[in-house]
Amino acid sequence: MRGLLDSAALDQAGDTGTTLVRLIRAEFMKIRTTDTGWFFLIGFIAFTALALTINGFSIHYQLYPQRGSGDRAQALAQAAQARTPAGVAAISASMMTSGQRIGVIFALLLGVLIITSEFANQTAAVTFVTVPGRATVIRAKLAAAACCGALFWLVGTVIAAVATPLFLYSQHVGISLAGWTVVRPVLLSLLAFVAWGVFGLGLGAVLRSQIASLFAALAVYAGSFGAILVFTMLYNLFHQGWMLGAPVIAPAIASEVMTTSGPAFPQAPPAWAGGLILTGYVVALAAAGLVVTKRRDVI
Amino acid sequence: MVVLLAAVVIGGLVWLVRRNRGGVRTGRARTGDAGPGFPDRPLGGKRVPPALMPGGRIDVRGLTKEYGGVRAVDDLSFTVEPGRVTGFLGPNGAGKTTTLRMLLGLVEPTAGTATIGGVRYADLDQPIRRVGAILEAGAAHPYRTGRSHLRILCQSAGLPLARADEVLELAGLGAAGNRLFRGYSFGMRQRLGVAAALLGDPQVLILDEPANGLDPEGIRWMRDLLRTVALQGRTILVSSHLLGEMEQLADDLVIIAAGRLTAQGPVASVIGSLPYLGRTLVRSPGLEKLAAVLGGDAVVTPDGDGGAYITGADAVAIGDAALRAGVAIYQLVTERPDLEAAFLELTAGKAAIR
Numbered sequence: 001m002r003g004l005l006d007s008a009a010l011d012q013a014g015d016t017g018t019t020l021v022r023l024i025r026a027e028f029m030k031i032r033t034t035d036t037g038w039f040f041l042i043g044f045i046a047f048t049a050l051a052l053t054i055n056g057f058s059i060h061y062q063l064y065p066q067r068g069s070g071d072r073a074q075a076l077a078q079a080a081q082a083r084t085p086a087g088v089a090a091i092s093a094s095m096m097t098s099g100q101r102i103g104v105i106f107a108l109l110l111g112v113l114i115i116t117s118e119f120a121n122q123t124a125a126v127t128f129v130t131v132p133g134r135a136t137v138i139r140a141k142l143a144a145a146a147c148c149g150a151l152f153w154l155v156g157t158v159i160a161a162v163a164t165p166l167f168l169y170s171q172h173v174g175i176s177l178a179g180w181t182v183v184r185p186v187l188l189s190l191l192a193f194v195a196w197g198v199f200g201l202g203l204g205a206v207l208r209s210q211i212a213s214l215f216a217a218l219a220v221y222a223g224s225f226g227a228i229l230v231f232t233m234l235y236n237l238f239h240q241g242w243m244l245g246a247p248v249i250a251p252a253i254a255s256e257v258m259t260t261s262g263p264a265f266p267q268a269p270p271a272w273a274g275g276l277i278l279t280g281y282v283v284a285l286a287a288a289g290l291v292v293t294k295r296r297d298v299i
Numbered sequence: 300m301v302v303l304l305a306a307v308v309i310g311g312l313v314w315l316v317r318r319n320r321g322g323v324r325t326g327r328a329r330t331g332d333a334g335p336g337f338p339d340r341p342l343g344g345k346r347v348p349p350a351l352m353p354g355g356r357i358d359v360r361g362l363t364k365e366y367g368g369v370r371a372v373d374d375l376s377f378t379v380e381p382g383r384v385t386g387f388l389g390p391n392g393a394g395k396t397t398t399l400r401m402l403l404g405l406v407e408p409t410a411g412t413a414t415i416g417g418v419r420y421a422d423l424d425q426p427i428r429r430v431g432a433i434l435e436a437g438a439a440h441p442y443r444t445g446r447s448h449l450r451i452l453c454q455s456a457g458l459p460l461a462r463a464d465e466v467l468e469l470a471g472l473g474a475a476g477n478r479l480f481r482g483y484s485f486g487m488r489q490r491l492g493v494a495a496a497l498l499g500d501p502q503v504l505i506l507d508e509p510a511n512g513l514d515p516e517g518i519r520w521m522r523d524l525l526r527t528v529a530l531q532g533r534t535i536l537v538s539s540h541l542l543g544e545m546e547q548l549a550d551d552l553v554i555i556a557a558g559r560l561t562a563q564g565p566v567a568s569v570i571g572s573l574p575y576l577g578r579t580l581v582r583s584p585g586l587e588k589l590a591a592v593l594g595g596d597a598v599v600t601p602d603g604d605g606g607a608y609i610t611g612a613d614a615v616a617i618g619d620a621a622l623r624a625g626v627a628i629y630q631l632v633t634e635r636p637d638l639e640a641a642f643l644e645l646t647a648g649k650a651a652i653r
Binding site: 007008009010012013014015016019022023025026029030033034035036117121122123125126127128129130131132133295297298299 | 397404406421423427432434442447450452456460462464495499
């Protein structure tokens with residue numbers, strides 16, 4: 001067959017990976033070639049720097065209590081406690097994950113945008129005509145959202161890993177970042193970033209509307225903290241012990257429970273329960289996004 | 300602190316969303332830009348017999364789509380042959396876009412089938428190498444360049460990325476490839492859509508209102524392009540409500556109204572099959588004598604300006620009659636029913652809104 005343009009390019013090989021690998025690369029191209037992804041990355045870096053600064057100041061005042069600020073004896077006791085090896089490890093862990101509890105929102109919203117920008121800019125039709133296997137497209141997007149979450153975590157952690165030793169050195173306390181007390185929350189934070197990226201993508205795939213999905217994502221995150229309030233009120237009415245641990249069913253609280261060393265709130269269930277619940281939400285949303293995108297007409 | 304953060308996050312999101320929308324508006328405002336100079340005949344067209352293009356026939360059988368009780372497309376059947384430009388006509392809301400989307404696997408039919416070369420679009424191996432489509436006026440992300448948009452499609456389809464530059468040149472967008480889509484005029488957006496459709500050098504082109512919003516130069520360019528690729532033996536299905544454009548462009552017509560097939564066939568035969576016949580304007584000093592000789596079937600209606608419109612007899616019959624009657628003819632003009640008239644005739648009374 002004669003080529004439309006006697007194309008030299010079409011005789012060359014394209015990306016020979018499997019469809020999924022090809023599509024994941026295409027998703028990264030999509031993120032790279034608009035400025036939205038870069039805005040998110042710059043915003044996240046700025047946010048992490050801010051969180052490190054605020055966290056650093058608060059730890060500084062904990063280590064060096066100011067005169068005339070409340071109960072001086074208690075403050076000094078706390079400062080001494082903070083300087084023990086366990087205290088320093090806790091400080092290190094806190095510095096290493098500075099801002100990451102809220103920082104997962106960046107992964108969440110970028111996940112939402114990866115899918116909803118296709119519908120908002122009417123490129124979904126082109127995407128699904130190019131690759132009729134819609135489920136494969138969504139799988140590639142899920143993978144891209146998870147990778148973006150991991151990337152945010154990596155950037156935040158690298159910044160923290162540079163800042164934390166410098167900060168500890170400046171505060172004249174020992175530097176120890178290798179202990180499990182520090183590594184565990186850092187790794188769990190990675191899980192949280194990946195989970196929220198996928199959560200956002202699933203939510204966007206189900207809702208499709210960009211504005212609705214963005215605000216729904218924020219509402220889910222912020223609204224989760226209302227669960228503590230609701231269950232506390234219920235406890236005051238019915239005095240059932242399980243009600244105090246029940247807020248973990250809200251996604252952001254589950255995430256909090258998973259990543260926090262020690263109880264995230266009084267009567268909080270163990271970390272694995274939080275991880276399990278968050279994973280449940282993520283798997284359910286991703287599956288719903290796959291099914292809905294496969295079934296629903298692209299109009 | 301939390302309130303401040305929330306305000307920053309929400310403010311940022313509102314800004315992002317509004318900015319993206321603003322991009323589209325800016326682009327629309329520039330509708331009518333001629334854009335960079337485009338070659339009139341970008342392709343060295345050479346006729347390839349349809350036999351060399353197997354599998355290019357589009358076959359729609361009993362296609363039906365219901366949306367909540369309303370039949371947007373109702374038991375529609377037609378075929379589109381390779382090597383010809385087929386115009387897919389209908390008033391707004393007739394179901395053209397829904398039909399094309401069912402053909403491309405974007406919308407699931409309630410009943411019936413739509414196949415290309417006997418295969419459903421979703422089952423095609425490497426569909427981008429077989430079928431090119433323009434939907435949504437060449438939509439792209441406003442903050443992405445035209446070149447990036449095409450390179451992403453290449454990457455998705457497993458085509459070499461260098462193909463993006465080739466089709467940019469082909470569509471006359473070479474100079475604008477590195478500009479953001481939001482700065483494209485409407486005509487440039489359509490050309491980007493054409494470029495995307497041509498990526499896989501497909502044997503079938505499906506275009507939804509490609510001439511919509513184009514300036515006259517753009518329309519001519521589109522017409523030449525489609526003619527050229529049809530001559531190469533490709534299958535072209537192009538929807539439109541621009542009737543005059545279709546009359547010049549199409550070989551065959553498929554006309555639908557209210558989701559149902561109204562007429563199908565070569566342009567001339569669709570127009571010829573109409574109950575609406577042509578009329579002939581005659582100027583003659585002996586109109587009464589002429590009318591008497593013409594006989595019963597002919598109806599002579601004076602035009603109030605010394606002439607008359609005659610229906611029921613063609614120019615040959617009128618000329619012969621004038622010779623027999625010995626009447627001079629000063630003017631004899633056949634007014635052919637045009638596609639516009641045919642279209643209105645065929646779709647009359649089938650309101651767009653159902």
